Amino acid sequence: MIPAINVSQVHKHFGQLHALDDVNLQIEQGEFFGLLGPNGAGKTTLINLLAGLARPNSGQLSVLGKDVVKHYRASRRLLGIVPQELVFDPFFSVREVLRLQSGYFGLRHNDAWIDEVMHHLALSDKADTNMRRLSGGMKRRVLVAQALVHKPPVIVLDEPTAGVDVELRKSLWQFIQQLNRDGHTVLLTTHYLEEAEALCNRIAMLKSGRIVALDSTQNLLNTLTGCRVSLQLTGALPIALLPQVIEQTDHHYVLALPSYQALEGVLSALRMAAINVQEMSLQQPDLEDVFLQIVGKENE
Secondary structure (H helix, E strand, O other), X not given: OOOOEEEEEEEEEEOOEEEEEEEEEEEOOOOEEEEEOXXXXXXXXXXXXXXXXXXXXXXXXXXXXXXXXXXXXXXXXXXXXXXXXXXXXOOOEHHHHHHHHHHXXXXXXXXXXXXXXXXXXXXXXXXXOEHHHOOHHHHHHHHHHHHXXXXXXXXXXXXXXXXXXXXXXXXXXXXHHHHHHOOOEEEEXXXXXXXXXXXXXXXXXXXXXXXXXXXXXXXXXXXXXOEEEEEEEOOOOOHHHHHHEEEXXXXXXXXXXXXXXXXXXXXXXXXXXXXXXEEEEEEOOOHHHHHHHHHHHXXX
C-alpha cells in the first residue's frame, strides 16, 4: 500500500539554520500519527514542505505517492491542513469562506458537506456571521472546517486546539476520530501531550530538526519503568528519601520510584520516623515523562 505521507532524507536550511536534518518518515494510510517536539524543533517547517509552501534543499516528500514538488497540484488536493496561525478573510461570512475554499478545489454545490462540517464543529449558528465578529476559538473552528471542505484523505493538524475551550476540543476530536475511522489519515502536532497519548497510534519526536524517537505510543510508554507516588504527610520527609523527590510543596511530596516494590521501603522509612501519611496516590508514567526523558537526553 502506498504510504499516506512519505518523507525521505529531507534537509531544509534557512541561512545558517539547519531546520530539518535528514528527516525520514513514513505514515501509513489510516494512521492517527503524532509529531511532537519543543518550539523550534521543525514541526511547522515539515508541514510547510508537505503543503508546498516551501521547498526542501534536498530529499523528497510525497502524499499518497504524489511528489509535493513535481506534482504540487495533485498532492495539494489530497491534503487538508489546519495551520497554527489564525488567518482569515475579514470580508466574508463563515459559509461564504467555506464556499470559496471549496471553489479553490473546483467543487461546486458543496453545501451539504459544508453544513455537515459546520454542524460537527458547532458553527451552524454562525454560518452567516462575518469572520471579523467571531471569537478566536470560533475562528479556529473555521480553519478546521476550511481544511475539510474538499474531503481530503490526509488531514494535517498543526496545534489545532491551541487557545480553544474544552468544549471545542472535545467536539473536534470526536469529529476527527470519526474521520479517521472512516479511513482518513491524520497527522497531528500538539503541545497537549495527553491528547497525543489518547489519540495517536504512533508518534515521532523531533528535536533540532532531527527525529530522535519513532515508535508506537505504547512502546514509547513501555520504555519507562517504575512509578510515581504522591504523599501528603504530617511532617517533613526523612532525609534518606529526599533523592527520590521530584516535586515538593510544604508537606506534599511526589517521589519517583524504580518499581512498585520500592513503595514498601518508603512506607517503612516513614513509620520509623513516626510520620503519618494523610493522603497517598500512585501515578503511572505518561507520554510527558517519555517526552522529557528523550528530549532531555538529546539536550545532553
